[in-house]
Amino acid sequence: MRTFVRCVLLVPALFAACAAPPPAPAAPGPLLIATWPFGRIATDAAMAALQQGAGRLDAIEAGISEVERLSCDGSVGLGGRPNAAGYAQLDACIMDGPGHRAGCVAGLEGIVHPIRAARHVMEGTRHVMLVGEGARWFALEHQLESANVDDLPAKKQAWVARERRPADTAGHDTVTLLLLDRDGHVAGGCSTSGAGGKLPGRVGDSPIPGAGLYVDDEVGAAGATGLGENVMRYCGSYQIVEFMRQGMSPQQACEEQVHRIARKDPRGYQLDICFLALDKHGRFGAAASNGRFPFAVGRDGRSELITIEPVTPR
Ligand code: SD4
Numbered sequence: 001m002r003t004f005v006r007c008v009l010l011v012p013a014l015f016a017a018c019a020a021p022p023p024a025p026a027a028p029g030p031l032l033i034a035t036w037p038f039g040r041i042a043t044d045a046a047m048a049a050l051q052q053g054a055g056r057l058d059a060i061e062a063g064i065s066e067v068e069r070l071s072c073d074g075s076v077g078l079g080g081r082p083n084a085a086g087y088a089q090l091d092a093c094i095m096d097g098p099g100h101r102a103g104c105v106a107g108l109e110g111i112v113h114p115i116r117a118a119r120h121v122m123e124g125t126r127h128v129m130l131v132g133e134g135a136r137w138f139a140l141e142h143q144l145e146s147a148n149v150d151d152l153p154a155k156k157q158a159w160v161a162r163e164r165r166p167a168d169t170a171g172h173d174t175v176t177l178l179l180l181d182r183d184g185h186v187a188g189g190c191s192t193s194g195a196g197g198k199l200p201g202r203v204g205d206s207p208i209p210g211a212g213l214y215v216d217d218e219v220g221a222a223g224a225t226g227l228g229e230n231v232m233r234y235c236g237s238y239q240i241v242e243f244m245r246q247g248m249s250p251q252q253a254c255e256e257q258v259h260r261i262a263r264k265d266p267r268g269y270q271l272d273i274c275f276l277a278l279d280k281h282g283r284f285g286a287a288a289s290n291g292r293f294p295f296a297v298g299r300d301g302r303s304e305l306i307t308i309e310p311v312t313p314r
Contacts, residue, residue: 028282
């Protein structure tokens with residue numbers, strides 16, 4: 001009798017278990033990675049935005065805006081490294097996986113949040129990139145916060161007279177932030193004042209899709225930091241995404257790209273470049289040509305800093 005009762009109770013339970021759809025596999029996102037120790041500011045702000053219900057582009061914008069606002073490391077935003085003429089010209093790019101959309105600004109003067117200008121280019125125009133005066137006009141048209149740059153022509157002329165690069169403007173850094181959201185879509189953004197002491201009008205890798213940033217919703221995303229001239233000649237980030245498409249992990253893909261560039265380049269491994277990448281499976285990786293590379297990883301509601309050694313030359 002007891003066996004009979006147990007069977008009667010078990011049968012509906014078994015039937016329900018068989019009829020129920022299999023549990024959905026755990027989503028690998030959200031996952032965020034960002035360049036340099038100040039990347040934590042970006043991953044923290046982006047995660048906070050996601051937790052408040054923001055979409056992936058709002059999260060990217062929130063993360064990068066915060067680094068721009070603080071002009072972290074003196075290399076992002078208006079407080080970033082001045083060019084050879086003594087003032088900051090800013091570059092930024094944003095890309096979204098769905099729709100394969102991109103927006104970029106380059107050589108932007110006097111605008112506090114270049115990433116917002118880049119996003120407006122992506123979402124509000126039929127173009128991908130705006131530069132210089134046009135980019136500044138566009139940003140002001142969109143009421144983006146600006147600083148007074150009225151005296152810039154005077155500064156430019158002053159520099160022409162000096163004909164020498166100020167010694168204190170060397171160096172460079174970029175905030176590059178990559179995101180895999182909980183729906184499995186990818187997006188990324190980057191912002192920089194570029195290489196310190198650059199010639200006015202010089203544009204680095206950061207605002208060039210495929211160079212400093214590349215996003216492909218079928219595969220993942222990659223980004224760069226370092227000397228842009230050594231990244232943009234090799235379509236640095238695009239190639240990493242393609243390596244991942246061919247089956248490499250993000251770590252393998254970043255390392256392979258450093259080796260590939262070092263093989264071709266007369267400088268060998270003395271390239272001053274770093275890459276980071278994530279894929280749709282929730283894996284991430286990073287590689288540096290020479291010098292250590294700290295980067296931030298945000299997941300499960302907290303950010304941590306990981307520092308990698310440069311690749312071993314082969
Ligand atoms: C540039 N890639 O303009 C940027 C600067 C940078 O670490 O990332 N430096 O070349």
